Amino acid sequence: MGFVELLMVCAILPICCLAGQGAPERHSLYYVYTALSKAVNAPGIFEFTAMGLLDNRKIDYYNSKDQVKIPQQDWMKEKLPADYWEKGTQSRKSKEQWFKVNVNILMERMRQNGSDVHVLMWKHGCEVDKMADGSVRFVRGVDAYSYDGKDFLSFDDNSMQWVAPVTEAVPTKQKWDGVPILNQYTKGYLEKECVDWLEKFRTYGDEELKQQVNVSPPKVHLFGKADRSSNTLKLTCMATGFYQKEIEITILKGKEVIKKGDIGDVLPNGDGTHQIKLNVEAQRSDMDDYRCEVYHIGLEEPITKVWTLDGEMCDGTSAFLIGAVLGGLAVLILIVLILVFIAFKKKA
Structure with missing residues (x-):
């Protein structure tokens, strides 16, 4: 598969909503973490990156080189205190270490050596509908992992169980499902905490977002x-x-x-x-x-x-x-570039 074809695959991924005049406004808040099994010699591609996306707009960013969580919108910088970014930086550093450990675990489980570059990605967040009366209705939560571009593990919000589409993910599913309180926390984050943060961020950026609608x-x-x-x-x-x-x-x-x-x-x-x-x-x-x-x-x-x-x-x-x-999905373009780079290196 070539570079353009990969971008096309990304571009056709659906964003599930309803439309029509008077229909609810669909909003989303997602965090995307991407880890490589080793460094690659390519500009703009880091061993670990993390970004927050509000309605597909990047609101914060972290990479393994700079190791600082930074705002990507002026209103995020203005409205959130310094300790929010300090705590966020420490959280990103912890997740970076977690990803390093787990990429190695997955490589062993897949019987892979260190000659190739492998990619572990985690996406989690929520989507809501804002009704005409101003109320907010939870639509869905997403907590999913992929490995080398393929689905690996995802959380079923209804059953509060992890779904393993591949055999190699079963041990992780069994381990995580064995701690019900963690699954309860995941469900609570997706349905409550994530929604609260989404609404808070939307309020912070409301004036700018309205201006963007008017001028574009x-x-x-x-x-x-x-x-x-x-x-x-x-x-x-x-x-x-x-x-x-x-x-x-x-x-x-x-x-x-x-x-x-x-x-x-x-x-x-x-x-x-x-x-x-x-x-x-x-x-x-x-x-x-x-x-x-x-x-x-x-x-x-x-x-x-x-x-x-x-x-x-x-x-x-x-x-x-x-x-x-x-118009390809901006959050996935980085993954596409990484996969193309890996394919190129394998052929070299």
Whole structure:
């Protein structure tokens, strides 16, 4: 699998939400930790990194070189006291040591030697819906580990048990499930503590986040890709550059709704904004009958665009691929780069 294909895999990972005017606002808080089995000679890639992500925006960061947890948003630095960052730094250092030990354990369990680089990743956090009346509803919690890019172990919030999709993870599952109080703590963190922190961070950054919504409405682009063997066109409507994820995008033929996008199709760009795109197939002779409508809080009025034969057409390598790459999940790009680097080293 090549670099672009790996990015595409990341880009299509869903973010599960519901959409529509008046629908709840979906918000998330995740922490992602990544550890390598040994150092690699590549710029920007460290043996251990940790980052916090609020609605896919990086809010804090730590790496094994600098060994300091630092804010990534001005409002995080302004609102949180110095001891928060000091305690956070000590916590990250402890986790860095934990990861080093456990990467070695997994390598032994997998019967791997130290010639190759291996990657252990942990993602944990929560998602909530903010209702129209201001109340918050817990949607789901995630506490999951992957090893070399494959699922290794995850926490089932309902049963309060760990799920082991591979044989090598069973010993860890049995050990952790054998301490029920730890599983109760994990459930409590996901459903209560994580939600409290999410709401606190959202409150701290509320003014800036609102400004971002106001100054960054979606930009809408239409594309058409011709099928060389027929008169069929692949029509794409893409909205990008917006902060607030709640958006309605619809492709119509005349008055008939052909396809409608929801928040589950929204992907983050690398700069904190988002993008969404819809694809439909159409006959070339009917293309002028198709239009795309976009509704978003950042727009003074909805955007409607119509495909025309003199629009942006692609007859070979699709421009959609470029859009998808640019909109790939920012948190996973580092992992992709690491895996590509590892694959390259194995071939060398």
